Amino acid sequence: MSVTELFATRTEGMHASEIRELLKLLDQPEIISFAGGIPDPALFPRVEFAEALAWATSDTEAAQSLQYAPSEGYTPLREWIVRYMATLGVSCAVDNVLITAGSQQALDYLGKLFLDPKDTALVGWPTYLGALGAFNAYQPVYGRIDPRANRSAEEITQKAASRGGRVKFAYLSADFANPTGLTFDRAEREAILAKADALDIAVIEDGAYQALRYSGTAYPPMLALEQARKGDMEACRTIYCGSFSKTLAPGLRVGWVVAAKPVIQQMVLMKQAADLQTATLNQMAVARVAEAVFDSHVEKLREVYGHRLNAMLASLGHHMPEGVDWTRPEGGMFVWMHLPEGMDGAELLAQALRTQKIAFVPGGAFFADGSNRNTIRLNFSLLDDKTIDEGIRRLGEALRAEMAK
Amino acid sequence: MSVTELFATRTEGMHASEIRELLKLLDQPEIISFAGGIPDPALFPRVEFAEALAWATSDTEAAQSLQYAPSEGYTPLREWIVRYMATLGVSCAVDNVLITAGSQQALDYLGKLFLDPKDTALVGWPTYLGALGAFNAYQPVYGRIDPRANRSAEEITQKAASRGGRVKFAYLSADFANPTGLTFDRAEREAILAKADALDIAVIEDGAYQALRYSGTAYPPMLALEQARKGDMEACRTIYCGSFSKTLAPGLRVGWVVAAKPVIQQMVLMKQAADLQTATLNQMAVARVAEAVFDSHVEKLREVYGHRLNAMLASLGHHMPEGVDWTRPEGGMFVWMHLPEGMDGAELLAQALRTQKIAFVPGGAFFADGSNRNTIRLNFSLLDDKTIDEGIRRLGEALRAEMAK
Structure with missing residues (x-):
């Protein structure tokens, strides 16, 4: 017998992520890729991280930065997050904050925390495929x-x-959701919170893109709205997941969870058992960089990414044939497109890669039931205006070819 | 209803780790602590990490080090591990290696990979409580x-x-196991492998302390013995978990797994879903430091820690009363002590903390059934000879007081 026959039944539901598998194949420079959803490395606060890491490995700090640390996280980083959440209208204490290895880990831990087999998770249709x-x-x-x-x-x-x-x-991203780029307005947020109260369930709010608003008016996080109504963080059912991956840099794997203390305490036990702690060095570096430049750096990202989003929306207006429709996000990293009924995003990708040397992510994977295959996700965070326009022009060609079939 | 009532049934088995809770309390400088199991920060290769991180955040490297990366890990680090495993008698390819956020994460993923509820895991009695x-x-x-x-x-x-x-x-640490410090000899390793063949089960070999041998002759890892017998890594049921926490530094959270490819492939899917990847920056820094100084640095650790182990064994010989017994390890970070029948390690700790201002870890937590409470674990990696001798003298006093009760 092979060891693989000893695998637990849960492994049957684990498949390769289309996106990450795609990312591996798309390194060829001649391809214009709207796949992926990664930040532009030219915008990383490199100098600030170099300085922060030099500090963290200095004579006075290295005994801490290279050593084990408590599972709940580095206190100055948790304190920074308390102050940051306050700017979003969330009033919490350090004990309401857990540091995770990116917000992806928070989603894993929250699945582990709540889900017995056959329990129901309510998700968007589509939703972030990494959450699924x-x-x-x-x-x-x-x-x-x-x-x-x-x-x-x-x-x-x-x-x-x-x-x-x-x-x-219920799991959702209220701001510039991956993959649609869409945002729930205040009434929708309140409606979801009311439904969660009626159902007596937790709400997992994925705030990964929350800071990346390029136009329009910001809504408070669902956690802020719930707290405004209920008064006390400890009475809230919303669990907010934050990430530095889209604002500072993803390669350090630092994110956080804000929730009522009993939730955080159980997640701390879980983290202790699962990986002990998020890397001390990384937490110290992120705390220092966030303290120094978070606001000004995010302002710069908003300007650059907002410009690219506008470029993509303008190019879509110029080059798309009749019969396709797309979202007009006010932030985030994605535009979501509906193809004509019956067209398959995965087949379009195969054709477009071959004939037009462009790539994007077919939308079916973002639906828990694999439905709505006539959708695709377009990322704009990595490319300049000219490349975006050329890529969207080619997408128009690919679409016309597919429509003519 | 509170959100905590929605927790999955698995949370019932998750309790605070005695060790990590203890570590929080033992910061008071007047206490001599044999608790914990952490490396001496004075021995961290600080300068090398500072240099490696400066390199990783340089103009040419930062676009990679601060960015997302494949779930399986940074290729040069995986290549270094392939070469390192070869020095231990294990012949593997890069595709047999997964990088994890410390070896603790490997244990979590291996539990997730194999265990359905009510499946049996064979463990040592005692065993590493973090594995439990x-x-x-x-x-x-x-x-x-x-x-x-x-x-x-x-x-x-x-x-x-x-x-x-x-x-x-079967989960085990063949070299200088936490908590006993003991090592399986070649015949014991072969016997366990033969039993695993007969049972047709996987073997999880935790190599966290493997490099820290201070005297005696090294045995090949169980994976090397199995491969020597079966010829091919792909025919092996042993899964080797390695860690840089005890050799370079724990605060970066970098470890690895070496196993047959189908095991690694399933674990890569698992990691992709659970935290995407181990921090890119940390993998690059560890690869560079390991490449530069691993052997010479471990040689230095062996000298210092070996000296401290000898100091502890000598002090135990001087100060212990009749009726207690302890292990004589040839490496690792721990000595394990049997107290007289009926004495409780946790009660001894409470008394010793109060009357002698010393700390250690009561042994009951290392047994899956909480039995054998007349045991304690003593760590020697953090203290100098003189402090070890004074602490062990006080332990003798505490024991005599407890015996007189």
Whole structure:
């Protein structure tokens, strides 16, 4: 017998991520890639990180930065996050903050925290496929969260029971969601919170793109809205996941969770058992860089990425044929496109790669049931105006060729 | 209802680690602490890490070091590990290596990979309590691995079936195990491998302390012995977990797994879903430092820690009363002590902290069933000879007081 036959049943739900597999293949320089969703390395605060790491490995700091540290995280970083959350309208204490190895790890831990097999996780349709990947390990079933839907809490609860479990949480990204780029407005946020109250479930708010607003007015995080209504963080069911990957740099793997203390305490135990702690060095460096330049650096990112988003939207207006439609985000890193009914995003990609040397992510993977294959995700954070325009022109050609089939 | 009532059943098995909770309390300078198991920060290769991080954040490298990277790990580090494993008698390829955020993460992923609820994990009695913590999340039951026991494979398999699952793996540390400091000799290693063949289970070999041998002759890792017998890495059931925490520095959280490719491939999917990747910056820095100074640095550690181990063993010989016994390890970071029958290590700690201002870890937590409470673990890696001698003298006083009760 092979060792693989000893694998747990949960491994049956673990598949390769289309996006990360694609990223490996798209290094060829002649391809214009709208795939991926990674920040522009030219915008990393490199000098600031070099300085912070020199400080962290100095004679006075290295005994701490290179050593083990408590699982909950480096206190000055947690304190910075408390101050940052206050600017978003969230009032919390250091004990409400856990540092994670990126917000992806927070999603894994939250799946582990809440999901027994066959429990229901409510997600967007589409949703971040990395969230589906993280949750899949805990063998849930998925339901659809939609603030405009009229299903009653009873209906949702009964459906979950008929599928063998309970509804445990709603996962969503309220700002510039991956993959659609869309944002829930205040009424939608309040509607979801009210539905979560009725269902008596947790809300996992993924704030990965929250800081990257390029136009329009910011809405408070769902956690801020819930706290404004309930008064006390400890009464809140919303669990906010933050990340430095899109604002400072992803290669350090530092993110955070803000939630009521019993949630954080259980997650600290989980982290202690799963990887002891997030790298001390990285937490110290991120704390120092955030303290020094977070606001001004994010302002710079907004300017550059906002310009690229506008360039993409303008190019789409010029080059797209009739019959396709796309979102007009006010932030984030993605534009989401609906192709004509019956067209398959994965087939379009195969054709476009071959004939036009462009790439993007087919949309089906972002749906828990693999439906809506006539969708694609376009990333604009890595390319300059001219390349965006040329790539979108080629996408138009590829679409016309596919429509003519 | 509180959100905590939504927690998954697996959280019932997650408790605070006695060791890490203790570490928080023992910062008071007047206490001589044999608790913990952390490297001496004075021995960190600080200058080398400062140089490596300056390189990694230089103009030419920062676009890589601060960016996302493939889940399997940074290729030059995986290549270094291939060469390192060869020095231990293991012949593997880069595709047999996964980089993890410390070897603790490898244990979490291996629990996730193999354990369905009620499956049996065979462990030492005692064993590393962090392994129990990692595995507990996947709700196994524990059986005892003992190379000198005569239980047949059928007996072990039937017992596991009667408990509702299958035997999935044996977890062990063959060299200077935490907490005993003891090493399996070649015959014991071969006996465990033969039993694993008979049971048709995986073997998880925790090599965290493997490099820290201060005297005596090194044995090949179990993976090397298995490969020598079976010829091909792909035919091996042993999964080797390595760590840089005890040799270079723990604060970077870099470890690795070497195993047959189907195991690594499934673990890569798991890592992709759970935290995307180990921090790129940390992998690049560790690769550079390991390449430059691994051998000479470990030589230095061996000299210093070996000296401290000898000091502790000599002090134990001088100060211990009749009726206690302890291990004589040839490496690692720990000495393990048996107290007289009926004495409780946790009660001794409470008394010793109060009356003698010394600390250590009570041994019960290292047993999957909490038995053998008349044991304690003593760490010697952090203290100089004189402090070790004074602390062990005080331990003798505390023991005499407890015996007189």
